[in-house]
Amino acid sequence: MKRILRLMLTAAGPYARQFRATLRVSLAATILQAAAYASFIPLLAELCRDPVRTGRVCLWLAVLALLVTGEGALRVREMTFTYDHWHLVTRSTRLRLGAALRAMPQQELSRRAAGDLTQVVGNNATMAATAVSSLAALFVQLVTVPAVLGVVVLALDWRLGLVLVAGTLAALPFVRQVQRRSSTGFRTVDEADGETAARIVEYVQGLPVLKATGRAGADSPLLLPVLTRQHQAQAASNRSAALPVAGAQLLVQLALVSLVALGAALTLDARLTPATLLAVTVAAARFAEPLSLAAVMTKLFELSEAALARIDDVLTVRPLPVAPGGHPPRAFDLHFDHVTFTYDGQDRPTLKDLDFTVPEHSLTALVGTSGSGKTTITRLLCRYADPQHGTVRIGGTDLTALAPDDVLRHIAVVFQDVHLFDDTIRANIALARPDATDAEIEAAARAAGIHHFVSRLPDGYATRVGELGSALSGGERQRLSIARAFLKDAPVILLDEPTAALDSESEAVVQEAIARLVAGKTVIVIAHRLTTITGADQILVLDNGRITQRGTHTELLAEPDGRYARMWAAQSAARDWRIAGGGHLPEDGPSAVSVVRSAEEPLT
Known part of the structure; x- marks a missing residue:
């Protein structure tokens, strides 16, 4: 959890201080919650007395009410972060990922597939915000409630307390096994998801070619292998943790049954009062519930860690260093x-x-x-x-x-392959200088020789260019990129x-x-x-x-x-x-039309 907490603090970013404060509030609320469960023990003991001491019953009811009210007030504060900061953490994480990608050295950025980065900025950022806003507080509850109730049971009867401790210690190896298997499995699944996202982007962009070659569809060689790997990774991850989860839950339940059996024997032997047995059984049941849930929730924590680790992997890439003593160039040789x-x-x-x-x-x-x-x-x-x-x-x-x-x-760059965004012509030109006026954008378009074409469009400079500029011809896209360079000057x-x-x-x-x-x-x-x-x-x-x-x-x-x-x-x-064609050729002969060139291919 220390490792996950460090990653959560990284994901929380500018809200790390509020996140720490929320964890403290969650811890205090959970202690009050456990104390409220513990207060049932003396309350039940009083109710089982003959005669019942009404004043003591009312006292413990008041204590219970006070603890529950205090926990409720703290939970409201805890939920304030959960509901008010979830979207803020998500937004902050994505903005910081964007800044990290912008500062990332290009050769490091080039080795990362676009779809994989989409997975990080999309699903992983959402999962990270969920971990920060909800899962951390849940983990506090899963650990604190059993710890407090375990101490209470030990104080009431050390023999029954040892049964709970033994059951918990026996279940821990299974929980650790769930953690290890889930950690490896979810990392593999997350990598497979990223690879699949990258191939889907490539598939959509290359769909015209795939259709022309008859390789589109569910059996496309571009999609089928990665979808198969994704399915295998998901199935393997689910199978690997199933038995350890069941084993941990079984041991916790067996510990609870053993406690009741031992308590019954002690009661029959008159070494334990029925009221104490009843109170301990209630506390033990509440003790066992979070432990059983923890075995299942471990998978969710490891899923969160996989998402947090992928985000951390992007955020911790070091940008190119800047040596001291630099000054803007005054000449441009x-x-x-x-x-x-x-x-x-x-x-x-x-x-x-x-x-x-x-x-x-x-x-x-x-x-x-x-x-x-x-x-x-x-x-x-x-x-x-x-x-x-x-x-x-x-x-x-x-x-x-x-x-x-x-x-x-x-520097202004004009590439052979022009990249345009699915936005208006005005917005694509203004990328070079976002604060440019409409008059400056139009002047750049005139210099690039595209204004006449744009002015004839129904929406003019508000015309959308389509994905990757698909609504424009190659020459129009190229002139638009030159207009960008003119605007940048x-x-x-x-x-x-x-x-x-x-x-x-x-x-x-x-x-x-x-x-x-x-x-x-x-x-x-x-x-x-x-x-x-x-x-x-x-x-x-x-x-x-x-x-x-x-x-x-x-x-x-x-x-x-x-x-x-x-x-x-x-x-x-x-x-x-020259195009060489001619006469009827045999069915097994070469194509009737062939392209002939008088010299070898250019060396460039």
């Missing part, structure tokens, strides 16, 4: 000073002793095969991670001396080949918008189509994490044996495609 970087879990570095400078107000293009390190360079510039060796600087300022959010204030622009997936007409419009966007900026572009970077101030050719060539387009073409010249030749030749 970029410099990689002998940078070496290796992703977590990999043995070979992705970037090796990389050294280059991007002058302010210049355009540098990165080209190379997939996996050569182009995207990693842009990630390090955005401080999604820090290099293990070397330094990345903006305007002479080491990025490790700036918080990631401070770095990103100076950052001095550094990173372009990840934003026209690669567009048709020729959309590409021309987007290229015009990009030309306006990068004017007067410091620009790095990841290029796949070499024709788009012939005017770059410098081109860096990457291979296996190293710069193998650098220079202008003309200078690199002057090296006929260089990789850039070979890539240029391959892409130039690859533009000559």
